[in-house]
Amino acid sequence: MGVLTAFLPAPGTVAALTWSTAFRTIGRGMFLPVSVIYFTGPVGLSAMEVGFGLSFAAVFGFLGGLAAGRLSDLRGPRGVTLLFSVATSLLTCGYVVVDGLAAFVLVTTLTTFTAAAEQTARSALIGVALPHERRVQVRAYLRAVTNVGLSLGGLGAAFALHHQGRAVYLGMMLGCSVCYLAGALLILRVPPVEAAGKPDDGPIRLVLRDRPYITITLLNAALSLHGGLLTVALPLWVVQRTSAPAAVVALLIMFNTVAVTMLQVPLSRGSESVVGAARAQRRSGWFLLMSCLLFALSTGLSSWVAVVVLVAGASAHVAGELFQAAGSWGLSYELAPARSIGTYQGVYGMGYQLADLLAPALLVAAVIGWGQAGWVLIGVIFLIAGALVPPVARRAIAAAGA
Known part of the structure; x- marks a missing residue:
């Protein structure tokens, strides 16, 4: 106990x-x-x-x-x-x-x-x-x-x-x-907290005019497509394009669950500020690119070699997932005005829902339709999205201070 x-x-x-x-x-x-x-x-x-x-x-x-x-x-x-x-x-x-x-x-x-x-x-x-x-x-x-x-x-x-x-x-x-x-x-x-009250401007209009925040939301949505890699794209890839046993998919998902449980807190340190959170999402893009390239390389290999490459890809994937999540929290809170934090969270959450809607069709079409080239394309999307977060975050800081 x-x-x-x-x-x-x-x-x-x-x-x-x-x-x-x-x-x-x-x-x-x-x-x-x-x-x-x-x-x-x-x-x-x-x-x-x-x-x-x-x-x-x-x-x-x-x-x-x-x-x-x-x-x-x-x-x-x-x-x-x-x-x-x-x-x-x-x-x-x-x-x-x-x-x-x-x-x-x-x-x-x-x-x-x-x-x-x-x-x-x-x-x-x-x-x-x-x-x-x-x-x-x-x-x-x-x-x-x-x-x-x-x-x-x-x-x-x-x-x-x-x-x-x-x-x-x-x-x-x-x-x-x-x-x-x-x-x-x-x-x-949870102790009661006071309502922020009605802001002077309409909150929905306010957040929709906040272009840096909307852009950050969309970039995070692009990075959040990683959620469908292990659950949608990779199972189909393993079964149809590799010689690895199908059971490895369950082991990779289990590995992901354990790694997130153990590592999310330590790898989130430093993401409390806008700069630190943006840096975390940039790292996420690199790790997710690496995972896609490794998954692409797992085809045409012997069974056990394919398993090793898939495990390496899953390790890079979970690192990208952890950094994406940590950065998303820091950015969604720190870039939101205190009086409209609920509305801003609602808009930011729509990015996740958009990713959930697009991920199955997009990932299956790219990975199963285009094979290795599809993995590379998805990886490049992750890399570009992560790389764009820091400059957009700096713009958001400058706009808030104006």
């Missing part, structure tokens, strides 16, 4: 956020692996219908983030986080009664909206509840907690997938909802 408590934060704001994040991500870890199988199995939807529902709902995720950011500035982020967390918990129960496409699209759209809103409000809460020098450190720590939570939830999902059956899947859905609710209620242990 003493070893465990050494890794836990002292009671207070960070502890409340830690346990809230843990319960929320355990629930998500339970839900994600079984959801598609449940919808295409017991519910009886086709894979295309599930894909359509998820894509349709993703559009409303953009709106959820913007709405929550605006509300967080006006009403305070703690209450908004609690509101949308509870709503997500209750709506998740709706999957229990889904019996067709219309009900699936409705429930998925509502839960996507509230989940995106909750994520934005939580980011705003961290931004105003903690001193600016601790924001990046805490976000890094919470990301490590997130990986642990997803892994623990995945164990429950593995049980469900092993035993299968409608009753087991429904148990996972309800268990997920309970975890979400527990995570929501723990937000009440």
Whole structure:
């Protein structure tokens, strides 16, 4: 027990956020692996219908983030986080009664909206509840907690997938909802923070006129395409273009999870300032380029040599991922006006959602369609995006001081 408590934060704001994040991500870890199988199995939807529902709902995720950011500035982020967390918990129960496409699209759209809103409000809460020098450190720590939570939830999902059956899947859905609710209620242990109030100018107009911030958001979205490398592009590449055993994909994802858990906090140091955060994202571009080149080289090799090259690529990938995340937190907070931090977080979060929408189609088309040249193209995109962050960040600093 003493070893465990050494890794836990002292009671207070960070502890409340830690346990809230843990319960929320355990629930998500339970839900994600079984959801598609449940919808295409017991519910009886086709894979295309599930894909359509998820894509349709993703559009409303953009709106959820913007709405929550605006509300967080006006009403305070703690209450908004609690509101949308509870709503997500209750709506998740709706999957229990889904019996067709219309009900699936409705429930998925509502839960996507509230989940995106909750994520934005939580980011705003961290931004105003903690001193600016601790924001990046805490976000890094919470990301490590997130990986642990997803892994623990995945164990429950593995049980469900092993035993299968409608009753087991429904148990996972309800268990997920309970975890979400527990995570929501723990937000009440975060001390209340004052609302920023209504700025003199409309907050949406304000951020849309902030061209350096919008550019930083888009560059971070380009770097965030890395999320689809391990989960979408690489599995197809390994199976179709290399002699490595397919099981290596699961090992690489497991390696990524462990590395992020162990290294996110130490590799985030120095990203608390705009300059340090921009430097981290530039490093991210180089590491992600390196990972793409190594993945490209894994074709045409003997089985074990291919595995070694893939592991090297995954190592470079996780370094790029860690630096991208650390830089994104520093930039998103430090370049946002204090009175509009929620709205700015909502807009910045749209960059991540845009990356999630584009990554599957873009990466598969490039990597599977063009082969090694596709890997090089994606790597160059990462390099250029990372290299552009520091000059744009300097422009943002100059504009803020004008």
